[in-house]
Amino acid sequence: MIRIEDIIEKVERNHPNADVEMIRRAYLFSALHHKGQTRASGEPYLVHPLEVADILADMRLDDVSVSTGLLHDVVEDTLVDLDTIREYFGDEITRLVDGLTKIAHISNLPKEKQQAENVRKMVLAMITDVRVVIIKLVDRLHNMRTMEFLKPEKRARISQETLDIYSPIAHRLGMGKLRGELEDLSFRYLYPEEYRSLSKEVESRRPELEKALEGITSTIREKLAENDVPVVEVQGRVKRLYSLWRKLKKRRLEIEEVYDLIAARIITTNEKRNCYLALSVVHDIWTPVPERFKDWIGSPRDNLYRSLHTSVIGKGGQAFEVQIRTEEMHYVAEEGVAAHWRYKDNKLGHIDDQSIDELRKTVEKLLLPLVETTEGNEDSEDFIESLKLDLYPKDVYTFTPMGKVIELPRGATPIDFAYSIHSEVGDTCTGAKINGRIVPLRTKLQNGNVVEILTTPNSTPSRDWLNFVTTSKARTRIRHWIAEQQRTESVEMGRRLFEKELRRFGMSPKKILSDEEEMRRVANEYGLGRPEDLLASIGYGKTLPRNVLAKYLGPEKFSERDPDKKEKTRLETGMKAVRRFIGLGDDAIVVKGVDNLLTTRARCCNPIRGEEIIGYISLGKGIVVHNKRCKNVKQLMVNKDRIVDVEWARSEKEEIQSVRLFVTTEDRTGMLAGITNAISEIRTNIRDARASVSPRDEGLIEVTVEVFDKKHLDKVVGSVKNVSGVIDVERVNNLKRK
Ligand code: MN
Numbered sequence: 165m166i167r168i169e170d171i172i173e174k175v176e177r178n179h180p181n182a183d184v185e186m187i188r189r190a191y192l193f194s195a196l197h198h199k200g201q202t203r204a205s206g207e208p209y210l211v212h213p214l215e216v217a218d219i220l221a222d223m224r225l226d227d228v229s230v231s232t233g234l235l236h237d238v239v240e241d242t243l244v245d246l247d248t249i250r251e252y253f254g255d256e257i258t259r260l261v262d263g264l265t266k267i268a269h270i271s272n273l274p275k276e277k278q279q280a281e282n283v284r285k286m287v288l289a290m291i292t293d294v295r296v297v298i299i300k301l302v303d304r305l306h307n308m309r310t311m312e313f314l315k316p317e318k319r320a321r322i323s324q325e326t327l328d329i330y331s332p333i334a335h336r337l338g339m340g341k342l343r344g345e346l347e348d349l350s351f352r353y354l355y356p357e358e359y360r361s362l363s364k365e366v367e368s369r370r371p372e373l374e375k376a377l378e379g380i381t382s383t384i385r386e387k388l389a390e391n392d393v394p395v396v397e398v399q400g401r402v403k404r405l406y407s408l409w410r411k412l413k414k415r416r417l418e419i420e421e422v423y424d425l426i427a428a429r430i431i432t433t434n435e436k437r438n439c440y441l442a443l444s445v446v447h448d449i450w451t452p453v454p455e456r457f458k459d460w461i462g463s464p465r466d467n468l469y470r471s472l473h474t475s476v477i478g479k480g481g482q483a484f485e486v487q488i489r490t491e492e493m494h495y496v497a498e499e500g501v502a503a504h505w506r507y508k509d510n511k512l513g514h515i516d517d518q519s520i521d522e523l524r525k526t527v528e529k530l531l532l533p534l535v536e537t538t539e540g541n542e543d544s545e546d547f548i549e550s551l552k553l554d555l556y557p558k559d560v561y562t563f564t565p566m567g568k569v570i571e572l573p574r575g576a577t578p579i580d581f582a583y584s585i586h587s588e589v590g591d592t593c594t595g596a597k598i599n600g601r602i603v604p605l606r607t608k609l610q611n612g613n614v615v616e617i618l619t620t621p622n623s624t625p626s627r628d629w630l631n632f633v634t635t636s637k638a639r640t641r642i643r644h645w646i647a648e649q650q651r652t653e654s655v656e657m658g659r660r661l662f663e664k665e666l667r668r669f670g671m672s673p674k675k676i677l678s679d680e681e682e683m684r685r686v687a688n689e690y691g692l693g694r695p696e697d698l699l700a701s702i703g704y705g706k707t708l709p710r711n712v713l714a715k716y717l718g719p720e721k722f723s724e725r726d727p728d729k730k731e732k733t734r735l736e737t738g739m740k741a742v743r744r745f746i747g748l749g750d751d752a753i754v755v756k757g758v759d760n761l762l763t764t765r766a767r768c769c770n771p772i773r774g775e776e777i778i779g780y781i782s783l784g785k786g787i788v789v790h791n792k793r794c795k796n797v798k799q800l801m802v803n804k805d806r807i808v809d810v811e812w813a814r815s816e817k818e819e820i821q822s823v824r825l826f827v828t829t830e831d832r833t834g835m836l837a838g839i840t841n842a843i844s845e846i847r848t849n850i851r852d853a854r855a856s857v858s859p860r861d862e863g864l865i866e867v868t869v870e871v872f873d874k875k876h877l878d879k880v881v882g883s884v885k886n887v888s889g890v891i892d893v894e895r896v897n898n899l900k901r902k
Pocket of ligand 1: 212236237303
């Protein structure tokens with residue numbers, strides 16, 4: 165097993181100020197929690213995080229990355245949670261471990277969700293820090309290197325995933341070396357037969373290829389030296405198996421026809437001028453193949469790759485490729501974004517927040533074309549280069565507390581999340597937590613949010629939600645619910661109105677409403693399907709219950725039973741009787757529009773001239789006149805047909821009317837005299853007056869006065885109130901004695 169101290173030494177070499185204690189603590193923490201776990205090979209599990217940390221240290225990544233490498237499986241595979249990681253290692257490492265755990269969840273998704281494009285999108289959405297993706301790629305690399313103990317099916321699945329997801333990411337990030345190894349390993353496990361035969365074929369040619377390469381590289385070295393071009397290294401290499409295999413398959417070539425089966429690489433000192441010098445030397449030795457020259461230094465690839473590529477015709481007509489780049493360009497070509505830790509290093513031992521942020525933007529730009537990837541394109545290199553950049557993905561990827569990925573459009577809220585889980589969860593949603601914190605329901609979800617929906621049984625959607633949901637599923641469900649709700653209310657309202665009408669007709673609501681067949685017939689006559697629709701229509705006020713009943717009974721039966729018609733007849737008879745009393749009535753009141761009808765003052769309110777009045781046609785007593793404010797009028801208004809407008813007649817002779825007043829006074833002598841004096845002073849007749857004492861020792865005086873009208877009465881009441889010792893004056897409507 166690798167020793168942690170060896171890893172620490174590597175980190176310190178590249179980052180003199182690295183926090184090595186943190187790395188040691190991460191190692192101990194990982195060892196403690198993975199204790200007892202083993203890998204498929206039977207080795208202790210700890211080997212895996214250690215190897216990952218070691219590869220990261222080799223890539224010259226910082227102390228934080230290496231510590232995270234040690235801890236990367238702790239949350240996923242042991243009982244340790246993120247809060248504990250935060251407690252021991254702080255926010256930065258926690259954030260990285262969290263990102264890695266989420267990516268691990270994605271890989272555990274059920275197969276149907278594992279569509280390459282989806283997974284790739286999700287992985288990209290989780291990347292908030294470049295180091296997350298680098299560590300993930302290294303994690304995958306080590307797992308791929310140690311797959312021989314897994315079952316063939318599992319190896320194939322992991323290899324396919326690597327080709328679909330991780331090697332394109334490595335490619336986009338310019339991590340050429342890692343990508344090459346991932347691809348060759350995937351090829352080996354995914355197509356074992358073809359891998360074996362192709363590698364056999366290459367191996368059988370290897371001596372010959374090596375010999376050719378040796379000739380080429382020594383010629384180059386010689387000529388470069390002659391021309392004083394400073395070089396660091398001249399390498400010869402045989403094309404990687406996976407890319408060779410793809411080329412053979414795609415172009416249906418034989419291995420002899422592949423021009424870049426072997427290639428030379430010139431690494432110059434760090435001045436790009438030397439690259440062009442070297443190029444001219446190469447073109448001087450061999451004839452270049454027209455149109456095979458590419459200047460990736462003048463216009464670098466967007467994945468940061470810089471190099472000159474040229475193909476030349478060698479001895480015996482065999483074409484081969486020569487790549488020329490500086491040492492720095494070479495490092496970037498091999499390590500991609502990870503090279504930033506070498507070239508942007510500051511004195512603190514790891515790159516600062518600002519360059520992390522810049523790097524994040526660069527990486528986003530590099531990776532986003534992958535989101536646009538569509539299946540069916542055979543050549544990944546060609547099509548990735550033809551892709552347009554889209555910096556703003558349309559979707560966000562969120563998680564349930566169980567780690568299930570929920571894909572939503574950008575701007576989606578917890579309500580959208582709830583409905584995408586299940587309609588019922590949406591309908592009964594009463595709150596939401598994001599990453600464990602309660603948030604308002606209109607909060608916009610972000611990539612990687614863990615969303616927990618709080619529900620309450622029997623709670624219902626709110627119309628307000630329509631103002632902020634973004635998914636059509638949520639919108640449709642909420643609208644549906646509101647419509648349903650209104651309909652339920654309308655059916656209920658319609659049923660009540662219809663029942664009332666039925667009762668008025670002396671029919672049994674229960675019987676009629678359960679007569680499904682007949683009700684359906686009537687509903688159909690209205691162009692409606694079900695009796696319920698008919699009731700809803702009544703409830704909405706579109707259909708009158710009376711008309712429904714008319715259709716139900718048919719015209720003859722309807723008019724026979726119509727209580728309005730009976731009432732009308734009864735009223736008409738009554739009115740005739742009333743008219744017989746013409747001339748006998750109290751002519752102080754006239755009924756508007758009808759002359760000389762019998763009128764009676766209602767005893768309950770005894771209206772007097774000047775007060776606002778209203779008439780009610782009673783069958784026995786003709787028109788009974790009430791004070792409009794009389795409490796009985798309200799009840800009478802129910803039979804609106806019988807209410808008539810009345811007014812006080814303009815009469816020459818003054819009509820005298822008796823009104824009884826009830827006066828409350830202080831308990832003192834002479835009150836009665838004082839009150840009667842006051843009334844007499846305004847020349848008003850007193851019919852009757854009596855005094856008594858209340859149980860509360862107040863004086864009670866009842867006095868009946870004769871007045872002409874309301875104005876006269878108000879004057880009387882006013883003067884009584886002015887008598888010293890009077891507490892209250894009340895008019896007693898009922899002339900009957902109490
Ligand atoms: Mn791992």
